[in-house]
Amino acid sequence: xxxxxxxxxxIVVEAMSAxxxxxxxxxxxxxxxxxxxxxxxxxxxxxDILLGHYPLSWVAHPAYLLITAGAALFTIAIARVMxxxxxxxxxxxxxxxxxxxxxxxxxxxxxQLPFVxxxxxxxxxxxxxxxxxxxxxxxxxxxxxxxxxxxxxVVAGALYVGGLAARLPHDGVMIAAMSAGLALRLLAIRxxxxxxxxxYTRDLH
Amino acid sequence: xxxxxxxxxxIVVEAMSAxxxxxxxxxxxxxxxxxxxxxxxxxxxxxDILLGHYPLSWVAHPAYLLITAGAALFTIAIARVMxxxxxxxxxxxxxxxxxxxxxxxxxxxxxQLPFVxxxxxxxxxxxxxxxxxxxxxxxxxxxxxxxxxxxxxVVAGALYVGGLAARLPHDGVMIAAMSAGLALRLLAIRxxxxxxxxxYTRDLH
Amino acid sequence: xxxxxxxxxxIVVEAMSAxxxxxxxxxxxxxxxxxxxxxxxxxxxxxDILLGHYPLSWVAHPAYLLITAGAALFTIAIARVMxxxxxxxxxxxxxxxxxxxxxxxxxxxxxQLPFVxxxxxxxxxxxxxxxxxxxxxxxxxxxxxxxxxxxxxVVAGALYVGGLAARLPHDGVMIAAMSAGLALRLLAIRxxxxxxxxxYTRDLH
Numbered sequence: 333x334x335x336x337x338x339x340x341x342x343i344v345v346e347a348m349s350a351x352x353x354x355x356x357x358x359x360x361x362x363x364x365x366x367x368x369x370x371x372x373x374x375x376x377x378x379x380d381i382l383l384g385h386y387p388l389s390w391v392a393h394p395a396y397l398l399i400t401a402g403a404a405l406f407t408i409a410i411a412r413v414m415x416x417x418x419x420x421x422x423x424x425x426x427x428x429x430x431x432x433x434x435x436x437x438x439x440x441x442x443x444q445l446p447f448v449x450x451x452x453x454x455x456x457x458x459x460x461x462x463x464x465x466x467x468x469x470x471x472x473x474x475x476x477x478x479x480x481x482x483x484x485x486v487v488a489g490a491l492y493v494g495g496l497a498a499r500l501p502h503d504g505v506m507i508a509a510m511s512a513g514l515a516l517r518l519l520a521i522r523x524x525x526x527x528x529x530x531x532y533t534r535d536l537h
Numbered sequence: 538x539x540x541x542x543x544x545x546x547x548i549v550v551e552a553m554s555a556x557x558x559x560x561x562x563x564x565x566x567x568x569x570x571x572x573x574x575x576x577x578x579x580x581x582x583x584x585d586i587l588l589g590h591y592p593l594s595w596v597a598h599p600a601y602l603l604i605t606a607g608a609a610l611f612t613i614a615i616a617r618v619m620x621x622x623x624x625x626x627x628x629x630x631x632x633x634x635x636x637x638x639x640x641x642x643x644x645x646x647x648x649q650l651p652f653v654x655x656x657x658x659x660x661x662x663x664x665x666x667x668x669x670x671x672x673x674x675x676x677x678x679x680x681x682x683x684x685x686x687x688x689x690x691v692v693a694g695a696l697y698v699g700g701l702a703a704r705l706p707h708d709g710v711m712i713a714a715m716s717a718g719l720a721l722r723l724l725a726i727r728x729x730x731x732x733x734x735x736x737y738t739r740d741l742h
Numbered sequence: 743x744x745x746x747x748x749x750x751x752x753i754v755v756e757a758m759s760a761x762x763x764x765x766x767x768x769x770x771x772x773x774x775x776x777x778x779x780x781x782x783x784x785x786x787x788x789x790d791i792l793l794g795h796y797p798l799s800w801v802a803h804p805a806y807l808l809i810t811a812g813a814a815l816f817t818i819a820i821a822r823v824m825x826x827x828x829x830x831x832x833x834x835x836x837x838x839x840x841x842x843x844x845x846x847x848x849x850x851x852x853x854q855l856p857f858v859x860x861x862x863x864x865x866x867x868x869x870x871x872x873x874x875x876x877x878x879x880x881x882x883x884x885x886x887x888x889x890x891x892x893x894x895x896v897v898a899g900a901l902y903v904g905g906l907a908a909r910l911p912h913d914g915v916m917i918a919a920m921s922a923g924l925a926l927r928l929l930a931i932r933x934x935x936x937x938x939x940x941x942y943t944r945d946l947h
Contacts, residue, residue, distance in 0.1 A: 354886070355942025362893055363886025364940050377792065382582065384591035386794035394858035408940045415944045448599035463673070468873075470882045472675045476559070476568025483567055530569050530613045532560025534620045587787065589796035653804035668878070677880045681764070681773025688772055735774050735818045737765025739825045 339435065340399065342428030346372035347400040349421060350465050351407035352414060357469055361405065367468060368404025369397055375461035379436050379453050383443060422521055426484075430513035432458040433485045434506055437492050447493050454489035455482055480520035483527060488513030544640070545604065547633030551577035552605040554626060555670050556612035557619060562674055566610065572673060573609025574602055580666035584641050584658050588648060627726055631689075635718035637663040638690045639711055642697050652698050659694035660687055685725035688732060693718025749845065750809065752838030756782035757810040759831060760875050761817035762824060767879055771815065777878060778814025779807055785871035789846050789863050793853060832931055836894075840923035842868040843895045844916055847902050857903050864899035865892055890930035893937060898923030 347368035354364040373390050380388045390396040407414065414421075436457025440450040459475055459482045466473040475481055488509045495505030519525065552573035559569040578595050585593045595601040612619065619626075641662025645655040664680055664687045671678040680686055693714045700710030724730065757778035764774040783800050790798045800806040817824065824831075846867025850860040869885050869892045876883040885891055898919045905915030929935065 351940070352942050355940040357882060357886075358939050358941045359882075359886040360888070360937035360939045362891075362937050363883075366886065366892070381586055381791055382593060383596060384593075388792060388794075391793060391855060391859055394856045394862075397858060397862060411940070411942050414942075445596065446599045448602060449596055452599075452602065467672060467877060468883060468886070470675065470880065472562060472564075473568075473673060476562075476564040476571065476673070478565070481567075482571070527565035527567050529563050529565045530556070530560040530616070531563045532557050532616050532619075586791055587798060588801060589798075650801065651804045653807060654801055657804075657807060672877060675880065677767060677769075678773075678878060681767075681769040681776065681878070683770070686772075687776070732770035732772050734768050734770045735761070735765040735821070736768045737762050737821050737824075 335431070335435075338427065338431050341424065342431050343372040343396060343400050344403040345421060345424040345428055346461055347403040348407045348414075349425060350461075351404040352411070353465060353469055354404070355408070355411060361408065364404045364408060365401040367465060368407070369400040370468065371461045371465040372400040372403075373397070373461070374464040375432060375457045375459060376436070378460040378464075379439060379456045382456065383440065383445070383449075383453065385439055385443065423518065426514050426517040426521070429458045429481070429485060429517060430488055430510040432461075433488045433513060434492055434510055437489050441493075441496070447497070450493050451486060451489040454492070455485040458482075458485040478526070480516065480525050480527065484513050484517045484520065487516060540636070540640075543632065543636050546629065547636050548577040548601060548605050549608040550626060550629040550633055551666055552608040553612045553619075554630060555666075556609040557616075558670060558674055559609070560613070560616060566613065569609045569613060570606040572670060573612070574605040575673065576666045576670040577605040577608075578602070578666070579669040580637060580662045580664060581641070583665040583669075584644060584661045587661065588645065588650070588654075588658065590644055590648065628723065631719050631722040631726070634663045634686065634690060634722060635693055635715040638693045638718060639697055639715055642694050646698075646701070652702070655698050656691060656694035659697070660690040663687075663690040683731070685721065685730050685732065689718050689722045689725065692721060745841070745845075748837065748841050751834065752841050753782040753806060753810050754813040755831060755834040755838055756871055757813040758817045758824070759835060760871075761814040762821075763875060763879055764814070765818070765821060771818065774814045774818060775811040777875060778817070779810040780878065781871045781875040782810040782813075783807070783871070784874040785842060785867045785869060786846070788870040788874075789849060789866045792866065793850065793855070793859075793863065795849055795853065833928065836924050836927040836931070837920075839868045839891065839895060839927060840898055840920040843898045843923060844902055844920055847899050851903075851906070857907070860903050861896060861899040864902070865895040868892075868895040888936070890926065890935050890937065894923050894927045894930065897926060 350368045350371035351364050354367040359367065373396060377388050377390070380386065433454035436454035437450050440453035445453070463473040463475055466475070491512055492505060492509035495509065496502065555573045555576035556569050559572040564572065578601060582593050582595070585591065638659035641659035642655050645658035650658070668678040668680055671680070696717055697710060697714035700714065701707065760778045760781035761774050764777040769777065783806060787798050787800070790796065843864035846864040847860050849867070850863035855863070873883040873885055876885070901922050902915060902919035905919065906912065
């Protein structure tokens with residue numbers, strides 16, 4: 333199954349990117365494994381906890397945990413060549429974002445939740461892993477002030493939900509939504525598209 | 538229903554205050570929406586997750602999410618006049634604290650949980666949204682070192698639970714508990730009442 | 743029951759250590775109580791939320807909350823003598839780590855989850871409280887870059903699971919696993935054993 337293979341690639345990519353973030357803070361190997369696993373599996377876990385969708389994917393499939401922890405450790409071994417791969421990783425991360433979004437939408441669709449929640453479920457699946465990584469690294473989440481990322485997930489999710497609501501064929505809608513999300517994300521990276529920022533300098537208190 | 542209307546006012550107020558906190562950190566519009574929604578709905582969500590009380594309120598009523606995200610965005614538009622409204626917001630936030638507390642107590646009462654948990658459920662509902670906001674903004678939670686806030690929630694919750702245990706009429710007890718909490722909070726703001734601080738300077742390690 | 747008594751000692755110790763961390767950041771008394779309770783009970787709570795194991799222990803036994811909050815407050819009163827007790831606390835914390843690990847493994851074993859998850863459940867129970875403490879104190883989790891701690895929990899959990907899988911007698915396996923974990927942790931403290939660190943200085947972006 334292509335989606336399953338893509339999913340494994342996506343969690344490996346997320347874990348490896350997080351491992352580099354851990355390395356920038358000189359974490360030890362245990363920290364690298366944990367940060368990698370939390371980042372790769374945290375979005376889906378948060379979605380499942382918020383929706384009450386048990387068991388969590390990595391509890392049902394412990395191999396996911398071993399894969400993400402292994403990928404994070406492997407990153408330490410090949411750290412020297414990671415810098416040269418950063419464009420590959422940006423593209424793979426964008427594919428992961430589109431894929432996680434659709435997976436998250438599907439979970440909420442299976443639970444027959446309202447469309448707003450379906451889109452939010454996709455966004456949480458795609459984005460929360462990175463938020464957890466940043467909180468654990470003691471940063472303000474990059475998601476809250478970076479290039480289009482959550483918005484890409486919302487757009488892809490809305491296209492997916494809209495297409496299904498219009499009773500278009502499922503596979504076509506899914507591929508179109510993922511492609512649109514991927515394209516939008518890559519264009520945002522390429523041209524540095526940003527959401528406008530809100531700058532407020534007066535103190536409320 | 539007055540309580541329902543007050544609830545909507547309270548989540549709008551929480552979302553708008555959080556939007557200003559986002560603006561102080563120059564977050565983008567997506568970050569503003571997310572921080573606003575997490576702050577306004579995070580306390581109730583944390584309560585529901587800890588108590589296993591599904592579905593979460595915003596999953597059952599997606600309009601809440603749209604309202605908090607919309608309120609956060611609206612704050613950007615009226616940022617210029619927000620400073621002049623800060624006293625209004627302090628009062629509305631205090632009302633929200635009292636209201637969230639009672640709502641949280643009611644959830645635990647409906648689940649027939651012990652009184653200690655009922656009071657804690659009220660406090661979590663009233664206070665955790667702000668803790669999540671501060672964690673995501675990379676601050677030490679204000680709750681842990683500011684004017685009476687969590688204590689107000691505990692007092693209001695204890696009055697509510699105590700009144701119900703004494704078999705006093707429900708509506709009267711609720712109004713009395715909320716009023717006491719509101720008064721205590723406003724007095725704490727007005728006179729700068731603080732909990733004593735614990736200052737420990739020797740290093741354990 | 744010896745285990746029950748040890749459990750109470752362990753949550754008291756965790757709450758008191760966290761209270762000192764709160765005092766180092768000049769939190770107020772409410773913050774001290776909260777940080778103490780979250781640290782002492784947060785690992786088990788996170789495990790239960792991730793595994794969908796309801797009700798959480800402190801919801802079923804509210805006395806745990808009162809004990810941890812009380813222990814945190816008590817720490818303020820005896821802060822002056824805490825520095826002299828720091829070696830006692832290191833040992834008690836190590837016992838707590840071993841105990842929490844076994845308790846967490848047992849929860850997952852009762853739910854008939856796979857062995858990998860049983861070990862992870864033990865590690866989450868033993869370690870996540872400290873991670874939450876550090877996040878709320880706005881630090882990078884010590885767990886991610888300190889002496890052997892999570893690894894001790896993994897080793898103890900693996901010994902426990904392995905022993906049970908080999909159909910050795912339960913009580914003996916439990917005592918052996920906890921003793922091994924305790925010894926490893928104490929040796930790590932005594933000789934400053936660390937996991938190797940991953941230091942990555944090139945920026946990905």
